[in-house]
Amino acid sequence: MTDPVPIVTALDRAGYRLTEPRRALAVLIAEQDGHFTAAALVSSAQARQLGVGRATVFRTLDTLEEIGAIERLDLPSGEHAYVACELAHHHHIVCSRCGRTVEIDDAGLRPVVREVARQTGFRVEDHRLELFGLCPACQDGRAASA
Amino acid sequence: MTDPVPIVTALDRAGYRLTEPRRALAVLIAEQDGHFTAAALVSSAQARQLGVGRATVFRTLDTLEEIGAIERLDLPSGEHAYVACELAHHHHIVCSRCGRTVEIDDAGLRPVVREVARQTGFRVEDHRLELFGLCPACQDGRAASA
DNA sequence: CCGAGTCGTGAGATTGAGTCTCATGTGTGC
DNA sequence: GCACACATGAGACTCAATCTCACGACTCGG
Numbered sequence: 001m002t003d004p005v006p007i008v009t010a011l012d013r014a015g016y017r018l019t020e021p022r023r024a025l026a027v028l029i030a031e032q033d034g035h036f037t038a039a040a041l042v043s044s045a046q047a048r049q050l051g052v053g054r055a056t057v058f059r060t061l062d063t064l065e066e067i068g069a070i071e072r073l074d075l076p077s078g079e080h081a082y083v084a085c086e087l088a089h090h091h092h093i094v095c096s097r098c099g100r101t102v103e104i105d106d107a108g109l110r111p112v113v114r115e116v117a118r119q120t121g122f123r124v125e126d127h128r129l130e131l132f133g134l135c136p137a138c139q140d141g142r143a144a145s146a
Numbered sequence: 147m148t149d150p151v152p153i154v155t156a157l158d159r160a161g162y163r164l165t166e167p168r169r170a171l172a173v174l175i176a177e178q179d180g181h182f183t184a185a186a187l188v189s190s191a192q193a194r195q196l197g198v199g200r201a202t203v204f205r206t207l208d209t210l211e212e213i214g215a216i217e218r219l220d221l222p223s224g225e226h227a228y229v230a231c232e233l234a235h236h237h238h239i240v241c242s243r244c245g246r247t248v249e250i251d252d253a254g255l256r257p258v259v260r261e262v263a264r265q266t267g268f269r270v271e272d273h274r275l276e277l278f279g280l281c282p283a284c285q286d287g288r289a290a291s292a
Numbered sequence: 293c294c295g296a297g298t299c300g301t302g303a304g305a306t307t308g309a310g311t312c313t314c315a316t317g318t319g320t321g322c
Numbered sequence: 323g324c325a326c327a328c329a330t331g332a333g334a335c336t337c338a339a340t341c342t343c344a345c346g347a348c349t350c351g352g
Contacts, residue, residue, distance in 0.1 A: 016328095016329095017328065019318070019319070019329060020318085020330095022329090038309080038310080039310095051330095052330090053332065054309095054310080054331085054332090054333095055311075055330075056329080059330085078218070078220075080224060080309090093268050093270070102268070104262050108257065108258045108261060109255075112254045112255055112275075116239060119250065120281075122277070123280045123285055124239070125242065125280065126222065126278040127278065128276045128278075129273065129275050131268070131270050131273045132270070132272045133263075133268045134268060134269045135267070136268070164348080165301080166347085167302095183338095184338080198301090200340095201304095204340075205301085224310095
């Protein structure tokens, strides 16, 4: 994702105002290759003198998550990160070296969930699958620009 | 799990000292039915006048996670919680009403992971699957003692 | 049984992410 | 344009988690 337009469009369609800070954040988010943290956005915004406050960054992230334009990840380190993503239900695989994030589809997970429901008697309402590993580039020993 | 002995034994085998605070925390953890937070342990310890400090709770949780006696979960709310658990690789399903946590085995996840690796070219090193839903008791409308 | 060394502990200070408040600014519909 | 509601920013605030360091307790050797 290098195009902020889908994010802006999604905001518009959901009935949110298209304000300057939101557009600026959409650009910043669109520039991120893999996942990014709220703190990183805050400091990028400060570094570029965008005049966007902490509160606005967090509020906008909440809003974007609500409309499904980004999704929250929990990294193994315990950090909270976000990824810009498509709207359909899917999961992520995160490169543990360079941080690149790739979306994956359900990839046969549904039968697994059904089987778990059968075994445990739970009615499964939601699930999250997160995979961590090395992306092809990092496997080749070419350290990516972390 | 209602027996603190496995936790204590695991600590001993890993070469850690069997101190009073650690035994006390093992008992508290063993009493938890589902997941629990660090904050909950801290306040339980205070409530029972165990004289166990915050720092010790966090240190002990880190240690127990390292030896695999407990595992960390990230709840959808963003909270960090822990579950006492067996040592083999497995996942968890969490009741979103009463908080009860049940361990599940890999349940056919391995082929899914292989498929994702094939599609993306990643070398998958680790994965986490978390399921959220209603446990059988809560489905029956009997609100559990949250 | 005792003494010494080391590992573990507690209290409190500190950090840092995230939230809240409220006066001010800005989009949007009319 | 105007007016009004929504959105914003600065900074105070909260709360989880970490760090520090002097003190305490477990273990092992004698």
